[in-house]
Amino acid sequence: xxxxxxxxxxxxxxxxxxxxxxxxxxxxxxxxxxxxxxxxxxxxxxxxxxxxxxxxxxxxxxxxxxxxxxxxxxxxxxxxxxxxxxxxxxxxxxxxxxxxxxxxxxxxxxxxxxxxxxxxxxxxxxxxxxxxxxxxxxxxxxxxxxxxxxxxxxxxxxxxxxxxxxxxxxxxxxxxxxxxxxxxxxxxxxxxxxxxxxxxxxxxxxxxxxxxxxxxxxxxxxxxxxxxxxxxxxxxxxxxxxxxxxxxxxxxxxxxxxxxxxxxxxxxxxxxxxxxxxxxxxxxxxxxxxxxxxxxxxxxxxxxxxxxxxxxxxxxxx
Numbered sequence: 001x002x003x004x005x006x007x008x009x010x011x012x013x014x015x016x017x018x019x020x021x022x023x024x025x026x027x028x029x030x031x032x033x034x035x036x037x038x039x040x041x042x043x044x045x046x047x048x049x050x051x052x053x054x055x056x057x058x059x060x061x062x063x064x065x066x067x068x069x070x071x072x073x074x075x076x077x078x079x080x081x082x083x084x085x086x087x088x089x090x091x092x093x094x095x096x097x098x099x100x101x102x103x104x105x106x107x108x109x110x111x112x113x114x115x116x117x118x119x120x121x122x123x124x125x126x127x128x129x130x131x132x133x134x135x136x137x138x139x140x141x142x143x144x145x146x147x148x149x150x151x152x153x154x155x156x157x158x159x160x161x162x163x164x165x166x167x168x169x170x171x172x173x174x175x176x177x178x179x180x181x182x183x184x185x186x187x188x189x190x191x192x193x194x195x196x197x198x199x200x201x202x203x204x205x206x207x208x209x210x211x212x213x214x215x216x217x218x219x220x221x222x223x224x225x226x227x228x229x230x231x232x233x234x235x236x237x238x239x240x241x242x243x244x245x246x247x248x249x250x251x252x253x254x255x256x257x258x259x260x261x262x263x264x265x266x267x268x269x270x271x272x273x274x275x276x277x278x279x280x281x282x283x284x285x286x287x288x289x290x291x292x293x294x295x296x297x298x299x300x301x302x303x304x305x306x307x308x309x310x311x312x313x314x315x316x317x318x
Contacts, residue, residue, distance in 0.1 A: 001196065001199065004192040004195050004196050005192075005196070007188050007191075007192045008188070008189055008192045008193060008196070010185075010188060011184075011185045011186070011187075011188030011189035011192065011218075012185070012189065012218070013185070014181050014184055014185030014188065015181070015182060015185035015186060015189065015218050015219055015222045016185075016222050016226070017181055017185075018177070018178045018179070018180070018181025018182035018184075018185055018219065018222070019049075019178065019182065019219060019222030019223040019225075019226045020178070020222075020226050021174045021175070021177050021178030021181065022045060022048055022049075022174070022175060022178030022179060022182065022223055023045070023178075023223060023226050023227050023230060023232060023235060024174050024178075025166075025171050025172070025173075025174030025175035025178055026040045026044055026045050026175065026235060027040075027230075027232060027235065028165070028166045028170075028171045028174070029044070029171050029175065031165070032165065032166070032168075032171065036234065039148055039238075040234075040235065040238070043145075043148055043242065044175065045223060045235055045238065045239045045242070046238065046239055046241075046242025046243045046245070046246050047242075047246060048175075048178065048179040048182060048219070049182060049219035049220045049223050049239060049243055050219075050220075050243045050246045050247055050250075050251065051179065051182065051183045051186070051219070052182070052183060052186030052187065052190065052215070052216035052217075052218075052219060053072055053073060053076055053216040053217075053247055053251050054250075054251050054254070055183065055186075055187065056068070056072050056190060056212060056216055057069050057072055057073065057251050057252070057254075057255045058254065058255065058258060060072065060255075061255040061256075061258040061259050061261055062258055062259060064259060064261075066261050066262045066263070066264065067205045067208050067264060068207070068208045068212060069208075069252075069255050069261050070119070070208070070252075070261070070263060070264070070267050071205055071207070071208020071209040071212065071213060071267070072208050072212045072213055072216060073213075073247045073248065073251060073252055074209065074213075074267055074270045074271060074274060075208060075209035075210060075212070075213025075214070075270070076213040076214075076216055076217045076220075076243075076247055077112075077243075077244045077247055077248070077274050078209075078213070078270060078273060078274050078277070078305070078308065079213050079214050079217045079221075079305070080217055080220050080240045080243055080244055081240065081244065081274065081277045081278065081281065081301070082277055082301045082302065082304050082305035082308070083214075083217075083221070083301075083302060083305040084217065084220055084221045084224050084225075084240055085224070085237075085240055085281070085293065085298060085301055086298045086299065086300075086301035086302030086303075086305060087221070087224075087225060087298075087302065088224045088225055088227070088228040088236050088240075088298070089228075089293045089294070089295060089297065089298025089299075089301070090295055090298045090299060090302070091225065091228040091229060092228050092229075092231065092233075093292050093293065093294050093295055093298075094228070094233050094236060094237055094292055094293040094298075095233050095291070095292040096233070096237055096285055096291045096292055096293065097234065097291075098291065100237055100238070100241065101282065101285045101291050103147070104238075104241045104242070104245075105241060105278060105281060105282050105285075106282070107144060107147075107245060108241050108244045108245050108278055109275060109278040109279065109282070110140075111140070111244070111245055111248040111249055112248065112271060112274050112275045112278060113275065114136075114137070114140065114248075115137075115248050115252065115271065116268070116271045116275070118133040118136065118137070119133075119263040119267075119271075120263065120265065120268070121263075127262070127263040127264075127265055128260055128261060128262045128263050129252060129255070129256040129260060129261045129263060130256060130260045131256055131257055131260060133256050134252070134253045134254065134255070134256030134257040135253070135257070136253075137248065137249045137250075137252055137253030137256070138249065138250065138253035138254070138257075140249050141245075141246075141249035141250045141253060144245055144249060182219040182222075182223075183219075185218070185219070186215065186216055186218055186219050189215045189218055190211075190212055190215035190216055193211045193212070193214075193215045194207055194211055194212060194215075197211045202316065203316060205264070205266070206312055206313075206316050209270065209312060210309060210312060217243075220239055220240060220243050223235070223236075223239050224236040224239050224240055227239065237293075273308060277301070277304070280301075281293070281301075284297045
């Protein structure tokens with residue numbers, strides 16, 4: 001147990017350093033090519049921080065661990081939305097672009113609704129994600145990528161003279177090294193967290209929704225917290241919304257292609273919470289004069305997540 005705890009702490013350290021490099025590299029790339037930091041957050045940063053979820057789900061789908069497949073993604077998205085945005089928003093109020101409010105957040109909500117519709121198989125008799133469902137999810141993922149491509153063409157940022165320009169080589173070293181550290185750190189955290197949880201006799205469903213989900217979301221947590229401290233709101237927000245979209249459309253899409261995944265309808269409650277939380281985030285954007293997530297709203301999100309974990313633990317005890 002002591003070895004697992006030490007490796008868990010090491011994983012946290014690697015994650016934080018990887019997140020710092022990824023944010024620095026992503027910001028430098030945005031400045032250099034006059035690309036909006038939101039677009040960088042929705043693509044490079046979001047994809048990189050979603051790699052642990054992808055690795056875990058690929059193995060879980062192949063080994064037919066359906067509860068891990070769905071628990072990891074649904075739990076990760078809940079952790080992203082409530083815990084990470086809650087923590088980042090407590091660090092600094094997160095100002096949000098209009099495109100995020102009117103396009104990215106609704107796109108993320110639609111992903112949740114589509115997953116609910118496909119997983120509950122309102123067309124077929126068996127609750128599962130089939131390979132056809134996986135193809136449908138991947139088609140919407142391509143639509144999202146096309147949207148981001150249009151954003152790259154239409155949005156630009158002014159160069160910030162206060163920042164030291166980095167060479168292309170250094171930028172990509174930061175980004176690639178950051179991604180490698182995020183994946184390695186996430187892997188260390190997940191493996192050792194699961195071993196600790198299993199030794200305590202916790203079920204696979206709870207492990208998927210909490211330990212694995214939070215573990216694979218630690219790159220998002222580290223990246224968004226670092227971005228918030230650096231006042232990079234677009235990366236902090238874009239990373240979370242982009243990761244949630246990637247998780248459902250891309251990772252679950254690929255998971256279903258690897259092997260059809262049986263869906264346990266007990267996950268419907270978690271999907272309800274995820275959908276309600278996304279709607280709550282959308283509504284929060286209109287509570288003040290500017291579109292932003294205030295500290296008190298971030299605190300509400302974090303409290304909801306704490307209540308959710310307490311609810312899961314109480315169910316497990318019963």
